[in-house]
Amino acid sequence: MKKHHLGLIIALTLILPLNACSQDRLEVKPHSKKMAVVSEKSDKPTIETLRQHLQELKKEIKHTIGSAGCTDTKQCSALPIGRKACGGPQSYLAYSSDNTDTTKLLELAKQHQQTSQIINQLTGAMSDCMIATPPVFICNNSRCEPG
Numbered sequence: 077m078k079k080h081h082l083g084l085i086i087a088l089t090l091i092l093p094l095n096a097c098s099q100d101r102l103e104v105k106p107h108s109k110k111m112a113v114v115s116e117k118s119d120k121p122t123i124e125t126l127r128q129h130l131q132e133l134k135k136e137i138k139h140t141i142g143s144a145g146c147t148d149t150k151q152c153s154a155l156p157i158g159r160k161a162c163g164g165p166q167s168y169l170a171y172s173s174d175n176t177d178t179t180k181l182l183e184l185a186k187q188h189q190q191t192s193q194i195i196n197q198l199t200g201a202m203s204d205c206m207i208a209t210p211p212v213f214i215c216n217n218s219r220c221e222p223g
Contacts, residue, residue: 126195130158133188137169140181144220146172152213152220155185159192162205166192170213170220 121129137157146152151174158166171181195201214223 121194123195123198126191126198130188130191130195133184133191137181137184137188140184141169141171141176143175144170144172145175145218146215146220147174147218149213149215149223152215154210154213155181156210157185157188159189159196160203160205160208161196161201162203164207165189167208168210170211170222172215172220 134157137155141155144152151172153171153173154168155171156165156167157169160166171178196203212223213220215221216223
């Protein structure tokens with residue numbers, strides 16, 4: 077009887093973590109009502125609707141950044157955008173902490189990263205797996221620009 081319990085405990089130890097992994101899914105949360113990412117035919121987002129959502133998020137990110145106006149280089153930062161299939165951001169955008177709603181911007185960037193990751197998983201995307209280091213941005217002519 078003890079052997080039976082031991083076998084059950086070992087089986088549960090192996091199965092439960094696998095079950096937890098299968099339930100760990102990313103959700104795509106549209107930022108506004110006009111950005112629907114769910115197909116009308118099903119509850120699952122299609123790759124096309126996810127790509128459209130990604131484009132809308134990038135537009136909103138750029139709108140939130142605006143001109144990236146600055147008066148000092150300390151105000152300039154690098155915002156990671158997207159997600160490579162191997163991990164890490166696809167690129168970076170300059171923004172200024174002086175005139176940007178940073179909380180909103182970081183939330184949009186997080187949604188963009190999550191949507192990129194979902195698309196990568198659904199399409200089986202591959203990438204170069206090179207680590208993209210954040211560029212340095214400086215305040216030049218009252219704008220944050222690559223330094």
